[in-house]
Amino acid sequence: MRSRAKWFFLEAVRGQQMHNSLDINVHHLTRVEGHGNIVVNVNSGKIEKLQWQVPEAPRFFEAMVRGHSYQDIQTIVSRICGICSITHSLASTKTVESALGLKVSEQTDKLRILMHYSEQLQSHILHIGYLAAPDFFGVPSVVPLVARAGDVVKIIVKTHRIANEWSDLLAGRTTHPVTLIPGGLTRIPTEQQLRQLQQTLKDAIPDLKTIADVVLSIAGGIPNFERPTEYVSLKQTNPSAYTFYHGGITSTDSKGSVLPIEKWHDVANEYVVEQSTAKWTKWHRDSYAVGALARFNNNAELLSPTAKDVAKVFGLAKGCCNPYMNTIAQLVECVHVVETSIAMIDELLTKGLKDEKATSTPKAGKGAGCVEAPRGILFHEYEFDKNGNCTAADICIPTNQNHANIQKDFEKLVPEIIDEGQDAVRQKLEMLVRSYDPCISCSTHMLKVQFVR
Amino acid sequence: MDRPRVAIFDFACCEGCQLQIVNLEEELLELIDVLHVVEWREAMSEQSREYDIVIIEGSITRPEDEKRLEIIRTRAKTLIALGACATIGGVNKLKNNFNLADVKQCVYGKAANMPHLDTAPTKAVDEVVKVDYKIHGCPIDRKEFTYVIRCLLIGKRPEIPEYPVCVECKARGNPCLWDYGQVCLGPIIRAGCGARCPSSGFRCFGCRGYVDDPNINAAKDVIERYNLSVDALKGKMVLFGSGQGPTNA
Numbered sequence: 001m002r003s004r005a006k007w008f009f010l011e012a013v014r015g016q017q018m019h020n021s022l023d024i025n026v027h028h029l030t031r032v033e034g035h036g037n038i039v040v041n042v043n044s045g046k047i048e049k050l051q052w053q054v055p056e057a058p059r060f061f062e063a064m065v066r067g068h069s070y071q072d073i074q075t076i077v078s079r080i081c082g083i084c085s086i087t088h089s090l091a092s093t094k095t096v097e098s099a100l101g102l103k104v105s106e107q108t109d110k111l112r113i114l115m116h117y118s119e120q121l122q123s124h125i126l127h128i129g130y131l132a133a134p135d136f137f138g139v140p141s142v143v144p145l146v147a148r149a150g151d152v153v154k155i156i157v158k159t160h161r162i163a164n165e166w167s168d169l170l171a172g173r174t175t176h177p178v179t180l181i182p183g184g185l186t187r188i189p190t191e192q193q194l195r196q197l198q199q200t201l202k203d204a205i206p207d208l209k210t211i212a213d214v215v216l217s218i219a220g221g222i223p224n225f226e227r228p229t230e231y232v233s234l235k236q237t238n239p240s241a242y243t244f245y246h247g248g249i250t251s252t253d254s255k256g257s258v259l260p261i262e263k264w265h266d267v268a269n270e271y272v273v274e275q276s277t278a279k280w281t282k283w284h285r286d287s288y289a290v291g292a293l294a295r296f297n298n299n300a301e302l303l304s305p306t307a308k309d310v311a312k313v314f315g316l317a318k319g320c321c322n323p324y325m326n327t328i329a330q331l332v333e334c335v336h337v338v339e340t341s342i343a344m345i346d347e348l349l350t351k352g353l354k355d356e357k358a359t360s361t362p363k364a365g366k367g368a369g370c371v372e373a374p375r376g377i378l379f380h381e382y383e384f385d386k387n388g389n390c391t392a393a394d395i396c397i398p399t400n401q402n403h404a405n406i407q408k409d410f411e412k413l414v415p416e417i418i419d420e421g422q423d424a425v426r427q428k429l430e431m432l433v434r435s436y437d438p439c440i441s442c443s444t445h446m447l448k449v450q451f452v453r
Numbered sequence: 454m455d456r457p458r459v460a461i462f463d464f465a466c467c468e469g470c471q472l473q474i475v476n477l478e479e480e481l482l483e484l485i486d487v488l489h490v491v492e493w494r495e496a497m498s499e500q501s502r503e504y505d506i507v508i509i510e511g512s513i514t515r516p517e518d519e520k521r522l523e524i525i526r527t528r529a530k531t532l533i534a535l536g537a538c539a540t541i542g543g544v545n546k547l548k549n550n551f552n553l554a555d556v557k558q559c560v561y562g563k564a565a566n567m568p569h570l571d572t573a574p575t576k577a578v579d580e581v582v583k584v585d586y587k588i589h590g591c592p593i594d595r596k597e598f599t600y601v602i603r604c605l606l607i608g609k610r611p612e613i614p615e616y617p618v619c620v621e622c623k624a625r626g627n628p629c630l631w632d633y634g635q636v637c638l639g640p641i642i643r644a645g646c647g648a649r650c651p652s653s654g655f656r657c658f659g660c661r662g663y664v665d666d667p668n669i670n671a672a673k674d675v676i677e678r679y680n681l682s683v684d685a686l687k688g689k690m691v692l693f694g695s696g697q698g699p700t701n702a
Contacts, residue, residue, distance in 0.1 A: 028494055058560070058572060059465055059514070059545055059548070060548050060556045060557070060559070060560050060572075062559060062560050063548070063551060063555070063556040063557075063559040063560050064544070064547035064548055064551070064556075065547075066551075066559070068688070068692075069688060072658075072688070072689070072692060075658050075692060076544055076547065076692065079467050079469070079543070079544045079591065080467060081467050081468075081469075082466075082467040082468045082469020082470070082471070082472045082592065083467075083468065083469070083472060085467070085469060126472075126475065130475065141493075143485055143490070146482060146485075153482075154479075157478050157479055157481075157482065158478075158479075160475075160476075160478060161476075161478040161479070164476050164478070172649070172650065172652075172653030172655065173592075173649060173650075173653075174473075174476055175469045175472055175473065175476075175592045176469060176591060176592060178649070178650045178653045178655035179653050179654070179655065181655070186653055186654030186655050187653045187654045272561075272564045272567075
């Protein structure tokens with residue numbers, strides 16, 4: 001700690017000596033999932049280097065799944081990400097089902113969506129409460145907040161626990177689910193357990209309102225920065241719904257048209273650039289953004305009533321292009337998934353739960369599957385031979401789709417705040433990256449970078 | 454007694470085991486009262502250089518990561534490998550079943566020749582440095598994590614089960630998944646998870662690694678009894694056990 005303080009002091013002195021010069025090198029940005037670096041070199045007002053870099057060790061999942069049975073793909077690819085393992089497992093299972101031509105029952109579909117909502121809440125609360133909140137309070141982690149704002153930390157911890165217990169009930173585990181199989185589920189909850197969950201979720205609404213109040217009280221710390229960009233997410237019509245799971249691909253630039261999932265390559269247009277550490281993506285513009293704010297910008301009118309209220313309190317409206325507001329959009333979605341789940345449990349209980357047997361047989365085929373991870377739209381695509389063994393896989397994760405957009409944000413933001421000094425610039429860039437809630441371990445396409453010091 | 458200085462570092466992994474530490478929820482607040490967490494990149498901005506207990510998550514897949522780990526080891530009094538990627542290499546070792554050039558080509562296509570894409574074969578942590586304790590699983594079991602930490606705090610050696618998952622599965626009264634056509638690795642995998650997956654109707658896929666002295670012949674007998682092929686068994690063993698003795702047997 002002492003050496004770090006000294007370093008900060010030296011940096012501050014240097015900042016004063018070299019007016020309009022910045023030398024920021026954040027090696028392994030903290031409070032994000034995975035490894036990322038921020039490099040800024042400004043000399044006498046001239047930006048010489050400004051980069052968002054990702055040095056995460058590549059793990060090659062798309063190569064590793066080859067040769068494995070369609071029954072084991074979910075078990076492998078779930079391990080792409082610990083924070084969104086349910087999302088990867090759902091995308092994987094949907095993709096296998098699409099390739100093998102399997103249909104699932106309405107009950108399975110609803111229970112899977114309910115499982116998916118639990119992870120949205122878990123991941124969003126983790127980001128808002130543990131990873132982003134310290135920035136707003138000006139502390140290095142959630143630990144000092146226990147002393148400063150103990151009551152609200154306890155509510156955040158409790159809500160995170162509720163989300164995890166909810167995952168446990170539907171997925172068999174909080175992380176890396178074990179109830180998803182091609183064609184259905186290995187185990188379903190009892191009606192009694194669903195009733196208990198519903199009561200817990202009803203009780204969670206006042207807690208979420210308390211969290212929203214606290215976030216609102218510190219919302220003045222959200223930087224005032226805007227950069228119009230393209231926002232890409234799922235969109236579900238007929239019946240229309242604020243979707244994380246069904247529907248096709250849309251964007252704020254696609255004038256209402258919705259592409260089928262199989263066309264995802266036309267959306268992502270993955271490419272490699274020299275200065276980048278990961279494959280970048282672009283659709284109608286140089287870059288696009290995915291995540292809670294993208295979903296909000298495409299679907300806000302379909303949010304649940306209380307979620308709409310929360311958005312209104314924060315002045316969050318469709319067309320918002322302040323990337324820092326993604327954290328607020330996540331908060332809105334927390335309320336939405338809880339409120340929607342309460343209604344979904346009613347639907348499930350009214351119909352009554354039935355024991356269903358999932359069966360599947362191997363078959364050659366190719367399929368694509370898509371769901372919204374908490375941090376944005378996620379695509380999986382696999383091909384199987386006649387024995388049901390995987391011959392090829394392609395996975396495009398949300399964080400990679402945000403990298404180019406983060407870089408473009410850097411390029412607009414730094415000239416605007418260059419006079420605020422080294423520490424403020426560093427802080428705002430770190431907060432900017434965190435606001436995208438990046439999940440860098442999802443490193444299917446990550447490249448390594450040489451550091452310039 | 455001074456609170457022990459604890460640091461958590463992650464290498465190639467999904468960070469799901471660190472998440473289980475966060476998932477201790479209210480218990481985590483109690484834990485940070487008795488431990489002095491000096492470095493934890495995923496959750497904190499602080500950094501340090503001396504540690505009583507270091508927790509390593511993830512597998513080692515690049516020469517520069519081996520160096521980083523060796524430096525960390527020299528600063529640590531006690532080192533714990535956390536989760537399957539660290540204890541046995543986990544799913545990351547699936548890569549070792551392929552030619553590394555082919556793996557790169559498959560994922561990166563035309564860009565595969567860029568030198569910064571190079572990785573080495575995946576290693577578990579104890580293939581690089583001395584490991585004092587292992588907390589198994591993918592992800593780890595939260596109760597086992599706090600048990601090991603409690604043991605260290607009172608100077609006791611933690612006892613990790615040396616019997617297979619079947620023991621815990623039978624104790625829970627679960628029907629055997631082999632009777633339902635699933636190739637379950639329960640007979641040869643280390644217990645300690647409470648047979649979590651079979652209890653949810655999902656076969657054990659071996660995330661805690663092989664039990665000491667796994668009875669491979671018994672597993673083959675089971676395969677024969679259910680008219681399945683040894684290849685079907687190996688197909689499951691390779692998921693978390695690639696490159697390990699019993700998988701190659």
